[in-house]
Amino acid sequence: MANNIANLATEELLINETYDATRTALTRLKQSQVAGLLNSYVLNVDGNFIADMNETRVGTRPDDERLIYFAEMKELTLTELKEDGESILQFVYPIFIDYKGDKMRVGTAVFDFNRDLVYEPVNEIRRTIVAVSSVLFFLGIGVALFAAFSLSKPIQILSDGARMIGGGDLNYRIPIHGRDEIGQLAETFNQMTVRIQDFTNNLETMVTQRTDELNQTLQEVQALKEAQDGDYYLTSLLLEPLQFNNNLGKNVKTDFYVEQKKKFTFRKWNSQIGGDLCITDNIKLLGKDYTVFMNGDAMGKSIQGAGGALVFGVVFNSGIMRSRLERNTKVHPEIWLKERFLDLQNVFMTFDGSMYISVCMGLIDDATGIMYYINAEHPWTVLYRDEKASFLEEELVLRKLGTPGQEDKFAVKVFQLMPGDVVIAGSDGRDDIMMPVPGQNAVMNEDEMEFLRRVEEAKADLTQIYQLIQAKGKITDDYSLLRISFKEGREDEEVISIPYEVEEAIQEGYDLVQSGKEQDALNRIEGLIHDDNPYPEMLKLLGNIYFNRKEYVKALECFLSYSENNPGDNEYIYAISNTYRLLGSLNEAADYGERLYLRDAGNYLNLINLSIVYNSLGIGTRSKYMAEKAIAIDAKAKDLLEEIVQVEDKKSAETIISYSEEPKPEKLVSIEDLLQRADDFYQRKQYREALDTYDNCLERDNRNPWILFRLANCYSLLNDLPKAIDYYSKSLEIAPKNHHARNNLGSIYFRLKDYAKAKEEWIGALNLKPDFQKAQINLARLEKFEQSKLAETFERN
DSSP, rough: OHHHHHHHHHHHHHTOOOHHHHHHHHHHHHHTTTTEEEEEEEEEETTTTTEEEEESSSOOOHHHHHHHHHOOOOEEEEEEEEEEEEEEEEEEEEEEEEEEEEEEEEEEEEEEEEEEHHHHHHHHHHHHHHHHHHHHHHHHHHHHHOOOHHHHHHHHHHHHHHHHHTTTOOOOOOOOOOSSSHHHHHHHHHHHHHHHHHHHHHHHHHHHHHHHHHHHHHHHHHEEEEEEHHHHHHHHHHHHHOOOOOOOOOOOOEEEEEEEEEEEEEEEEEEEEEEEOOOOOOOOEETTEEEEEEEEEESSHHHHHHHHHHHHHHHHHHHHHHHTTTGSSOOOHHHHHHHHHHHHHHHTTTTTSSOOOOEEEEEEEETTEEEEEEEOOOOEEEETTTTTESSOSSSBBBOOOOOOOOGOOOEEEEOOOOOOOOOEEEEETTTTTTEETTTTTEEEOOOOOHHHHHHHHHOOOHHHHHHHHHHEEOOOOEEEEEEEEOOOOOOOTOOOOOOHHHHHHHHHHHHHHHTTTTHHHHHHHHHHHOTTTTOOHHHHHHHHHHHTTTHHHHHHHHHHHHHHOOTHHHHHHHHHHHHHHHHHHHEEEEEEEHHHHHOOTHHHHHHHHHHHHHHHHHHHHHHHHHHHHHHHHHHHHHHHHHHHHHHHHHHHHHHHHHHHHHHOOOOGGGGHHHHHHHHHHHHHTTTHHHHHHHHHHHHHHOOOHHHHHHHHHHHHHHHOOHHHHHHHHHHHHHHHHOHHHHHHHHHHHTTTTOOOOOOOOHOOOOOHTTTOHHHHHHHHHHHHHHHHHHHHHHOOO
16 A cells, blocks of 8 residues: 555655645545555655645644654654554655665655554454364363373373383283274283293393304404415515615615505514515616616505516516526617516416506616616606606506507607606505595595605605605505616716817818818818717717718717717617618618617608618518508608619619629729728628728728728637737737727637736726726636636645
8 A cells, every 4th residue: 555655656746746646546545444544644855744635734744753753764664653542553654766776765655543443353353263262172171081081091001011011020911901002002012021021031042152153253254364364474475575676786776665555464473565566676788787677556455466566576577587698688778678568568468457567667777877768557757856856758658567459559768867866656656645625525636746746845755755745645555666866966976078179170070061071071080089088979970971971880880889878869879770771781770770669669760761671681571560650651651662672672782793793903993992892791791701801901001900900800700810919919009099909809818818918908908998898898707717717726736
């Protein structure tokens, strides 16, 4: 009603003129005879009555007190008043309009009701309710009295009986019989009492029986537990000798931290068992010392994981033992790694998916710090350098060992360690950490950078890393870390620098080569090359000059010398393979090519080179495979390979013919061509032909130490030892720092049983080149030989 009046009056109140509509509405309201409505009127914003249902107040104003009261109203408000002895309910309704986003008051509507008339219907209903309630109350009293008298006695009997039974009198029975609910309840109570009485009488017997059964079960469980712990302990004993830190490298140091998840006690021994494994050792390949390292994590918990680790440890350690046999040391580190990978892959494939192992394993050259390694779905390897930790890997290449189809994906990663570098390989346990979250359940760590932060905090100390990880959360898996450092604490060790004059000569050499003056570059560089300063950049430049001049033997020697100290340079591994191919040494070319292929299977030039090599060796399947790999990179390789193979076949035919023809008159053949021919014979192991050709070269240049050295080698290989000594001596007179000549001369004296001179020459070779491994080996053998002879003499005496 208030809304309707307000809506009608709003516009008239706003313009403050002609209030006909409002007055008409109030007149109709009076005619509607609303129950109890005494009066209704509307005031404008100035406080004047503009409409009155009884038409007695129009044009007047209420007193100031009422005006203030009306002005304070913000919403429909009820107030009870007393006027002339009557109780009046007054409703005050403020009228607002929206103006520019705000509410603006334009008037007030007031409604007065007679309280008694308004509440008369309510009072009537109240009187009716009281009357009906009184009738129902007395009726309920009667029903309750009837129920009390008719039902209370059986319930009382039932209650008394239940109390006596509950008190312990199990012989008592409730004397209530009937088909109603109380009778059925009494019967149920009696049946329950019988059962309780029976159970109580037999309880002691049942407890004794159950106790005996429980003790027997506990004894069986204890026996099984003891047998299981025995199996655990036996397995842990088998694993123990398989994971020793056997590394004794001079420059490479290693350390372990292994914490298996499963702990157990067997009799008086406490031990642990799991699938994590760490192994380090030392081997020698092609005369170089290497540190072997491995960190693995076998699939499965407790005994299953330990079984996988046991198999892995046996196979891997047997591979290390085989590598110490002399016939197995003549392989490159990449090949050695592939052999170990295939050994392990073939073994784990036999388990047909029931056993897998992730692993990071590799070799580190103790002298140069070159690291050859693979990562088979193991956590990324960490490099700690200059107090910063980072991951070495960026992508997954190999899956766990035992996964089918891995063989063709095998690739060796090569990384150059610097003095002071630390490498950390670790199992999954380092990342399987339940991290607490405030207000939530702990969650598994998914931040791969978390471990790097712990390495930096601990400064790569394994014990501190473990403690820091434990402080962050709960480790939920086996945990193992392998730490490898190279020349740690020797970062400031003096580095041999290239003298200014040598560096200047190298730069001049490159400038001369670019100008097409290769001979001038050669003259500038050759005089600076000595065995005691084989600077890498000089060897590279000299090797490239020789190669461009097609002096492949000399180029090869430079490339090999450079690669010996810089084995991580893939470009020169390819250069060696390619040069061997051009010299006709196809097996050596294949060895170096395959070595590069294991590092970089996508090296286009190497694929071309290997395809040609295998074609020349008659290994068509491998040749075709390499050709297909090259063609997949560049379709032009197909035409190129066909052309090269045709040229190679033609060259081979021409070479055979030329070697069977009569030699050309010497004056028509340059000494360079003649020397190249001699070197070709020598590489083909045709030592008699090489000897005759070197003799012809010597007639042209009798002061060339290389020719004298090669002549001495030919005489030695042909068992003409006196002449071999003569030519080695002549070569040393011209080039006294040729440590190879001194080593070979010592071998001649050893064969002649002149052990004192042999020892003298080998010591001389080592004085020229202290790390010359062939001389070191020869001296060690000589000392062992002398000791055995001395022992024999002592026994005879």
